[in-house]
Amino acid sequence: MxxxxxxxxxxxxxxxxxxxxxxxxxxxxxxxxxxxxxxxxxxxxxxxxxxxxxxxxxxxxxxxxxxxxxxxxxxxxxxxxxxxxxxxxxxxxxxxxxxxxQSEHEDSELGDEFYDALTRALVETSELVTNSSPVTVDPSHFHGTLHRAKTQNDQNSWSAPGGEKFMIRGKTYLTDYHKVVGGDPLLELLAVDWFKVNERFDSVALHPKSLVQSEAAKKLPFILVINLQVPAKPNYNLVMYYAAERPVNKDSLLGRFIDGTDAYRDARFKLIPSIVEGYWMVKRAVGTKACLLGKAVTCNYLRQDNFLEIDVDIGSSSVARSIIGLVLGYVTSIVVDLAILIEAKEEKELPEYILGTVRLNRVNPDSAVSI
Incomplete structure (x- = not known):
C-alpha cells in the first residue's frame, strides 16, 4: 500500500x-x-x-x-x-x-419558496407602445470597457442570460405568495462598463464619452442606466446599459417608475442576485432573495432626455459594504447573475416581469478602466 x-x-x-x-x-x-x-x-x-x-x-x-x-x-x-x-x-x-x-431589508415575505413553474407565466403588458414601429437595436454599435463574452468560459466578461433562473411574483402572488419562473427581459442589455475612480462617480450618462451620449444611443426610445458604485480602494463603478426598442407607455408600471418620485422608485426598484459559480461562503452571503435596493442603500436618480440613470451607492449601507467586500475578495473566481425589475404591489401590476439581466464572469478588478 x-x-x-x-x-x-x-x-x-x-x-x-x-x-x-x-x-x-x-x-x-x-x-x-x-x-x-x-x-x-x-x-x-x-x-x-x-x-x-x-x-x-x-x-x-x-x-x-x-x-x-x-x-x-x-x-x-x-x-x-x-x-x-x-x-x-x-x-x-x-x-x-x-x-x-440578516438585514431588515431582505425579502422576508411569507411563502417565499422557489416554486418550479411547469409553464412560463403569460405576461401581457402594455409597458411599451406597441403600435409604434420598433427600433433596431444593434449591439455592434455599442461598446463598453468590459467585453461581451464570446463563449461560456470567456472570463472577465459579461453576457445577457434569460430570466428562467429567477423567481418572480406570479399573477396570484397577493393571495398565495406563489412565484413563477421569469421570462425574457423586457429591455436589451447593450454594454457594460467597468470603471475605477478615486471619488464616487455619479451621473455617468452625462459624461461626454458615455455610451448614452453616442449618436446611436440618442436614436433609441429609452435607455436604463444602472450604475453600481462599489466602495473600495480605488472605488469601482459597474455600469449596465439597457435599451427599449419602442417608446415606454407613460401609464404603465415602467412609465410610472421612470417619471415617478424618488420615494416611489425607492419602494419599487428591486434586484435579484444569484451566484452561479463561486465559494459557498460567498453564495451564503449574497443569497438569492430579492432586495429592494432603494430601501437597503441610497439610490440617486437622474431622468433626462431618453434615459433614466440609477446610481446605487453600495457604500451607504454597512451591511452591503461588508458583503461587497467579501465578494470583491473572490470576484475573479465568481460567476454572478443579476436580474433587475420593478416590484409589483397591486393585483393589476401582476405578474411581475424582468426588466433586464446580466451575467458577470470572473471579473478582474485590475481590468477596470480609469475615468
Missing part, C-alpha cells in the same frame, strides 16, 4: 472566517435572541490521505470555531444589559474579514 512521503507539499486555500448573525424569532419570549454561525471555507489539494492518517484537523478546527462562538454566548450571558435597538450591527475582528447580517 502506497503512502504519501513525509515531505509532500500540502496546498490549502484558506479563506477568512465569516460570521453570520440571524435574528431568532421565538413565540412567548420577549427577550431578543439570535443564531450566531462562524464559517471557514477550505479548498484542499492532494491531502485527503494525509489528513485521514496524520491529522486531527476534523476535530481541532471545528472545536476552535465552536469555542469562539461559545465565547460570545458566555459573554452576553454574563452581561445581559448589552442589547441593541438597531436592526443590525456590523463588527469586524482581526480574525474575520466580514460579517454577514
Amino acid at each position: 502506497s503512502t504519501l512521503p513525509w515531505n509532500v507539499l500540502i496546498v490549502l486555500s484558506l479563506s477568512a472566517s465569516t460570521w453570520e448573525i440571524r435574528t431568532l424569532y421565538t413565540s412567548g419570549s420577549s427577550s431578543p435572541k439570535c443564531v450566531v454561525t462562524l464559517m471557514l471555507e477550505i479548498a484542499p489539494s492532494f491531502w485527503g490521505r494525509w489528513k485521514r492518517r496524520h491529522s486531527n484537523f476534523d476535530k481541532s478546527i471545528p472545536f476552535a470555531l465552536l469555542s469562539q462562538v461559545a465565547g460570545i454566548r458566555e459573554y452576553f450571558a454574563a452581561n445581559p444589559a448589552l442589547t441593541s435597538e438597531l436592526p443590525s450591527t456590523v463588527v469586524k475582528s482581526k480574525a474575520s474579514e466580514t460579517l454577514i447580517i
Whole structure:
C-alpha cells in the first residue's frame, strides 16, 4: 500500500472566517435572541490521505470555531444589559474579514419558496407602445470597457442570460405568495462598463464619452442606466446599459417608475442576485432573495432626455459594504447573475416581469478602466 512521503507539499486555500448573525424569532419570549454561525471555507489539494492518517484537523478546527462562538454566548450571558435597538450591527475582528447580517431589508415575505413553474407565466403588458414601429437595436454599435463574452468560459466578461433562473411574483402572488419562473427581459442589455475612480462617480450618462451620449444611443426610445458604485480602494463603478426598442407607455408600471418620485422608485426598484459559480461562503452571503435596493442603500436618480440613470451607492449601507467586500475578495473566481425589475404591489401590476439581466464572469478588478 502506497503512502504519501513525509515531505509532500500540502496546498490549502484558506479563506477568512465569516460570521453570520440571524435574528431568532421565538413565540412567548420577549427577550431578543439570535443564531450566531462562524464559517471557514477550505479548498484542499492532494491531502485527503494525509489528513485521514496524520491529522486531527476534523476535530481541532471545528472545536476552535465552536469555542469562539461559545465565547460570545458566555459573554452576553454574563452581561445581559448589552442589547441593541438597531436592526443590525456590523463588527469586524482581526480574525474575520466580514460579517454577514440578516438585514431588515431582505425579502422576508411569507411563502417565499422557489416554486418550479411547469409553464412560463403569460405576461401581457402594455409597458411599451406597441403600435409604434420598433427600433433596431444593434449591439455592434455599442461598446463598453468590459467585453461581451464570446463563449461560456470567456472570463472577465459579461453576457445577457434569460430570466428562467429567477423567481418572480406570479399573477396570484397577493393571495398565495406563489412565484413563477421569469421570462425574457423586457429591455436589451447593450454594454457594460467597468470603471475605477478615486471619488464616487455619479451621473455617468452625462459624461461626454458615455455610451448614452453616442449618436446611436440618442436614436433609441429609452435607455436604463444602472450604475453600481462599489466602495473600495480605488472605488469601482459597474455600469449596465439597457435599451427599449419602442417608446415606454407613460401609464404603465415602467412609465410610472421612470417619471415617478424618488420615494416611489425607492419602494419599487428591486434586484435579484444569484451566484452561479463561486465559494459557498460567498453564495451564503449574497443569497438569492430579492432586495429592494432603494430601501437597503441610497439610490440617486437622474431622468433626462431618453434615459433614466440609477446610481446605487453600495457604500451607504454597512451591511452591503461588508458583503461587497467579501465578494470583491473572490470576484475573479465568481460567476454572478443579476436580474433587475420593478416590484409589483397591486393585483393589476401582476405578474411581475424582468426588466433586464446580466451575467458577470470572473471579473478582474485590475481590468477596470480609469475615468
